[in-house]
Amino acid sequence: MKEFEKNIRRVEPYVPGEQPQTKVIKLNTNENPYPPAPGVLCAMKEMETQMDSLRLYPDPTSDSLVSALADYYQVGKDQVFVGVGSDDVLAMCFLTFFNSEKPIFFPDITYSFYKVWADLYRIPYECKPVDENFRIRKEDYYGENGGVIFPNPNAPTSIYENLEFVEDILQHNQDVIVIVDEAYIDFAGESAMALLDKYENLIITQTFSKARSMAGMRIGYAIASPLLIKYLNDAKYSFNSYTMNKTSLVYGVEAVKDKVYFEEVVDKIVATRDWAAGQFAELGFVFPKPSGNFLFVSHPDYDAGELFCALKEAGIYVRYWNQERIRDYMRVTVGTRKEMEELFAFLRKYMNK
Ligand code: PMP
Numbered sequence: 510m511k512e513f514e515k516n517i518r519r520v521e522p523y524v525p526g527e528q529p530q531t532k533v534i535k536l537n538t539n540e541n542p543y544p545p546a547p548g549v550l551c552a553m554k555e556m557e558t559q560m561d562s563l564r565l566y567p568d569p570t571s572d573s574l575v576s577a578l579a580d581y582y583q584v585g586k587d588q589v590f591v592g593v594g595s596d597d598v599l600a601m602c603f604l605t606f607f608n609s610e611k612p613i614f615f616p617d618i619t620y621s622f623y624k625v626w627a628d629l630y631r632i633p634y635e636c637k638p639v640d641e642n643f644r645i646r647k648e649d650y651y652g653e654n655g656g657v658i659f660p661n662p663n664a665p666t667s668i669y670e671n672l673e674f675v676e677d678i679l680q681h682n683q684d685v686i687v688i689v690d691e692a693y694i695d696f697a698g699e700s701a702m703a704l705l706d707k708y709e710n711l712i713i714t715q716t717f718s719k720a721r722s723m724a725g726m727r728i729g730y731a732i733a734s735p736l737l738i739k740y741l742n743d744a745k746y747s748f749n750s751y752t753m754n755k756t757s758l759v760y761g762v763e764a765v766k767d768k769v770y771f772e773e774v775v776d777k778i779v780a781t782r783d784w785a786a787g788q789f790a791e792l793g794f795v796f797p798k799p800s801g802n803f804l805f806v807s808h809p810d811y812d813a814g815e816l817f818c819a820l821k822e823a824g825i826y827v828r829y830w831n832q833e834r835i836r837d838y839m840r841v842t843v844g845t846r847k848e849m850e851e852l853f854a855f856l857r858k859y860m861n862k
Contacts, residue, residue, distance in 0.1 A: 523625040536842040537826040541722035546770040548763035569750040577765040587735040595716040595729030605744040606686035607632045609655025651681045660690035662697045662800040665840040669697040669800035679708045693801035695720035709734040721764045726757045782843040807838045
């Protein structure tokens with residue numbers, strides 16, 4: 510190692526799913542197969558007349574988007590923080606809220622970025638093993654810690670835990686910050702937003718990348734007590750004042766406005782998911798009950814790694830991790846009904862069924 514390398518912050522980075530530049534059936538990164546709300550297209554056309562505004566920095570407070578989200582969730586504007594995808598929001602949360610000498614707790618099978626942020630910021634952490642059915646064991650989170658984070662539904666398992674479960678973890682962790690990562694909540698059940706009034710230490714993150722079909726725009730947000738949002742903003746303004754570009758602010762507002770379209774898209778994806786679950790079961794796959802826009806499937810007679818490669822060869826991309834506890838599983842994003850039919854046609858042929 511060169512002498513000057515000794516003081517370099519070295520990290521093992523997060524590895525995102527592939528973004529192939531050729532046309533494939535893309536079921537590997539939990540994107541939405543449907544376009545964003547029609548209002549976004551109108552706003553795109555309108556943007557052409559606003560070229561001149563690109564000379565200027567965007568609004569550092571992102572007020573238009575913050576207001577739209579505050580209206581939507583019926584919370585104060587001082588309870589909303591926006592960022593460049595929920596990855597940006599979560600990274601800012603780790604930096605701001607996890608500064609204890611005690612370890613933060615999160616599940617062993619979960620969004621793999623948590624470990625990366627903890628390493629990046631030198632935050633001690635303990636991974637709490639999920640049970641043999643991939644369920645988070647809430648009792649594991651009762652011990653002393655420097656903070657707690659878990660996704661609900663969890664990823665890549667797609668398992669949703671009800672509000673009683675979330676509240677139990679909150680009740681046992683009132684002296685630290687608890688982050689509930691709700692990237693997939695719109696496909697699942699009740700959000701922890703209902704608990705915000707009761708727990709000032711709760712922070713909920715959500716995203717425009719999944720149910721709102723805008724992964725390409727990179728918009729995420731956190732909802733919490735005004736106190737926590739103030740601390741988040743202080744950290745943000747100490748890092749980069751202009752996180753949200755002008756176009757994402759405009760398109761983001763349009764996407765929030767159209768509740769009807771949003772619900773239609775979510776309903777379609779949930780219906781396709783539930784149909785796909787039936788198909789997987791018919792083919793002998795086993796999987797936890799899916800609550801996100803993806804399924805976490807395994808087959809007793811087929812090697813998941815080999816199946817993943819065979820699917821890729823056929824132009825169908827899913828996600829696979831050659832990792833302890835989950836190497837028998839593939840994560841399959843819910844695409845359109847037609848895409849899923851092609852997936853099952855391939856699987857039937859592969860399995861001679
Ligand atoms: N949380 C979870 C659990 C996720 O799966 C993802 C998507 N990879 C994210 C957060 C981040 O999504 P985004 O940055 O697109 O909002």
